Amino acid sequence: MKILIVDDAPDIREILEIVLGQDGWEVTTADSVTQANLQLDKEKPDLILVDFQLPDGDGVSAARAWKSQNELASIPIVLYTGSESHQGDPALAGVIVKTIDPFELSRRLKEF
Numbered sequence: 200m201k202i203l204i205v206d207d208a209p210d211i212r213e214i215l216e217i218v219l220g221q222d223g224w225e226v227t228t229a230d231s232v233t234q235a236n237l238q239l240d241k242e243k244p245d246l247i248l249v250d251f252q253l254p255d256g257d258g259v260s261a262a263r264a265w266k267s268q269n270e271l272a273s274i275p276i277v278l279y280t281g282s283e284s285h286q287g288d289p290a291l292a293g294v295i296v297k298t299i300d301p302f303e304l305s306r307r308l309k310e311f
Contacts, residue, residue: 201225201242202308205235205258206250206279211297215248218301219308232256239271246311248295251280262290275311279304 202224206212212228220226227244229235232255235247247265249258262276266289275292286294292311295304 200246200309201227201244202246202248203227203229203235203238203244204248205229205232205253205261206248207231207252207254208250211250214301215304219305222302222305224305224308230254232261235261239265243270244274246308247274247276248279248308249276251278259288259290262288266290277308277311 200223202219204212204215204226207230212230216226216228227238227242229238231253249261251258258278258280262278265271265274265276276290278291278294279297280294281297295307299307
């Protein structure tokens with residue numbers, strides 16, 4: 200399965216890329232909404248994991264914009280953030296709090 204990780208923290212991207220890659224995910228990363236859009240123009244992932252706070256926007260607004268595009272509408276988007284406050288947003292398949300163990304994160308992502 201292909202996953203796009205959108206997070207501006209290089210250490211988080213690196214850890215997730217290693218852990219998810221070892222668990223069979225084909226990982227692509229982006230550090231901003233702009234870079235994610237460029238990645239999405241090239242290739243459509245099976246899942247998008249997006250941080251809430253990004254340098255050029257927020258993950259929920261990005262998810263809403265992506266869901267409004269026909270070619271991206273069917274891709275599950277999971278918000279990876281510090282709180283569960285955005286639970287229930289229709290653009291999101293789910294919210295996972297960043298305090299979760301990366302190996303548990305991989306297991307949870309397979310549910311989407």
